[in-house]
Amino acid sequence: MPEINDTKKGIDMSLIDKAKNFLGFDIKEDKYALIDDPIFGKVAKAKAPDKWVRSTCGYCGVGCGMYIGVKNGEAVYSKGDPLHPVNMGTLCPKGLSEHKMVRADNRIPQPLIKKNATLTPVSWEEVFTHTSDTFKRIQKEHGKGAVAVISTGQLLTEEFYALGKFTQLGLETNNYDGNTTLCMASAVMGYKQSFGSDGPTGCYEDFSKADVILLIGANIADNHPILKLHIAKNKKETGKKPTLIVVDPRKSKTSQMADIFVPLAPRSDLALLNGLCYIIIEQGWEDESFIKERTNGYREFRKHIMKNYPPQDVANITGIEVKELYNLAKIYATAERAMSAWTMGVNQSSIGTDTVSAICNLALITGNLGKEGSSPMSITGQCNAMGTREFGFTSSIPGYRNYTSQSDREEFADIIDVPVELIPDKRGYAYPQIIDAINRGEIKALWVVATNPLVSYPDQNALREALKKLDILVVQDAFMSDTAEIADVVFSAATWSEKEGCYTNSERRCNYAKKAIEPLENTKSDLDIVREFSKYFEGKYELLFKELHTPRDVFNEIKKVSKGQLCDYSGMDYELIEKLGGIQWPCNEKAPKGTKRLYSKDMLCPTPDGTANLLPLDWIPLSEMQCKGLPLILNTGRTVEQFHTRTKTGSIGILDALAPETWIDLSPKDAAKLKVKSGDRIALSGNRGKVEDVIVKVSETVREGNIFVPFHFNEQLINNITIPEFDPKSFEPNYKQCAVQLHSEAVPEGIIYNEIEISGYLEGVKVYEEKVLLEEKIESTKK
Secondary structure (H helix, E strand, O other): OOOOOHHHHOOOHHHHHHHHHHHOOOOOOOOOOEEEEOOOEEEEHHHOOOEEEEEEOOOEOOOOEEEEEEEOOEEEEEEEOOOOOOOOOOOOHHHHOHHHHOOOOOEOOOOEEEEOOEEEEOOHHHHHHHHHHHHHHHHHHHOHHHEEEEEOOOOOHHHHHHHHHHHHHHOOOOOEEEHHHHOOHHHHHHHHHHHOOOOOOOOOHHHHHOOEEEEEOOOHHHHOOOHHHHHHOHHHHHOOOOEEEEEOOOOOOHHHHOOEEEOOOOOOHHHHHHHHHHHHHHOOOOOHHHHHHHEEOHHHHHHHHHHHOOHHHHHHHHOOOHHHHHHHHHHHHHOOOEEEEEOHHHHOOOOHHHHHHHHHHHHHHOOOOOEOOEEEEEOOOEOOHHHHHHHOOOOOEOOOEOOOOHHHHHHHHHHHOOOHHHOOOOOOOOHHHHHHHHHHOOOOEEEEEOOOHHHHOOOHHHHHHHHHHOOEEEEEEOEOOHHHHOOOEEEEEOOOOOOOEEEEOOOOEEEEEOOOOOOOOOOEOHHHHHHHHHOOOOOHHHHHOOOOOOHHHHHHHHHHHHOOOOOOOOOOOHHHHHHHOOEEOOOOOOOOOOOOOOOOOOOOOOOOOOOEEOOOOOOOOOOOOOOOOOOEEEEEEOOOOOOOOOOOOOOOHHHHHHOOOOEEEEOHHHHHHHOOOOOOEEEEEOOOOEEEEEEEEEOOOOOOOEEEEEOOOOOOOHHHOOOOOEOOOOOOEOOOOEEEEEEOOOOOOOOOHHHOOOOHHHHHHHHHHHHHHHHHHHHHHHO
16 A cells, blocks of 8 residues: 555544544554563563563562563563562552652752752762761761761661661761651560560461451551451461451541441540450450460559559540440450551550550460460551661661660670770660751751651651751752752662662561662662762771672671571571562571561560560540640541652652542531531641641541541641650650641631530540549548
């Protein structure tokens, strides 16, 4: 057929194409053609990979195995690894689109320095020289601690180790913490005070073995959806469906899976747990032999519980009827195997640490520790929050060693061949303390690594004031975050798939993440940034990194550092990790393929007597409650389509289309008072700030007087309102509850307090406070 000259004939091919589309003649056969792939069967012809690289997801702490499809040197596919024990071939929406993140529009392709108020591309030599000279000047004028570092939960373990090593022993500042303090610090401290060490006690297999699963403040359907697969496996494993109990103030997606939903009042979970322990002891459902052989402190614990948490008082505080409290206690205590799991609904609280230990108390008095289907299990937020806890050198010396222990410091110094005097003898400032120290003028330089505090930090007023006072703000990131935009210096980092190393997931499973493609333009892996930056500080590279050239070199040092410790990696190597689909520590000669559960009958706790601590712990009411001007309680959280502050997910079209902006879940009764419906826009205000133009979703998932808003979105930043209150033990923020008002166009003054009946929580607080005052009066009279 002769070629048609479209121009001469005056044919507008675009109109013909539109007509074919409209009539359904053009089915886009070429565009959507599939071809056979040797690993995954059918894949799109247009982006059929040249090769598949086995790796691990770099988003949340579930730790899904996956394959990265590479075509012409670029990542073009993300597929779940069908042989990986964590996810068995499935991925959530973020994982399925992860390859799109690697070359996102907001990537930072080269290092930058602010010149004439503009971030300007420079060479690595210039950026390292400028930054090191500034750090040296500040430390000479103000002391070593005047430089502070805030890290992340997103680096590879090898990178965490190198960064911590350089910060503590190279820069010689112990003012170093991670953004994991904002999500996992309460779990860390709760485990430490209950068992003597950090470390999740169970594994995902327990979900498939348990007779009862108690989820507390854990919306896994949105935040860790792959874990639902392990619950679904339970019936196949045990022959019967487990009883799923979901404890949450909000009727989340996860609660809709539950056999029993417990809609307790906000932040009353510690009182609930103490109340369940009271009933179990009262009814004789406790495991006496386990308590005697495997715990200490029972006498004081029992006395405290029986005196302070009778069922009617707990019912007043939680809003859960006494009859239902007895039912819950019986179901949990009489189960052969009961598992409890929690996430940010527990951790992100000013009493988060003690709430974690209260969950452990419940497990301990019923013997639910160290056996199949029985564990108190924290579910981690970020892909490698565990890696930084184990080897990041923030809240402890690598390998779960204690700063205050002379023998721990000496042992670590000897292993890595440095003077023991370099090892800090105390932890420096935690994240919120660093911000406070900047505002006091004590810290002058801040190096922020792969985190975005301008969206994630709860006390935005204090943070923004602090950042203005710095001599220098350095941001190390792969993406142009809100914080990077205001930085004085930007170290341009490589990201997931452009580097190799390990992530450790929520069940202590060390997974291997392979490098699939070359880093973008003039970016470097975080490991290489730290190593090369250390060369600009006299003698530090030779002292710390002269034998550590590759991630494998660093991993081998981690193995030495961890040998004999609880988090023992000494039996691992990259090849074995890949072969087994990850390995759960401790892994050593005694456990060459890893350890599923901690503290089984033949595994002592790292406490002075080898037993777990039963702790008398008290519930404390919210410091900011509903009142005349602020009649509602705010709850914040996540949505499955977005990740943290959206630096990774915000530019991915399909995820942005699914969740493009924040919203507010509002009860029908509160919506009626504001005269709004779904799709309308309202404003939120509190004691610290205001958020405008938030879209309404009228929903039965929240009760009257309560609202829910996701925290991911910088344009409608809910952390302008959240309370600047922190757990005194873990320094984790209380993101979850504060008092707010809502303003609609029809009702700009907001909801009037007397229209809302006083909540059960407030009644419970009143009863609690009266009881405390009475006890104080009695004690005073005795004296």
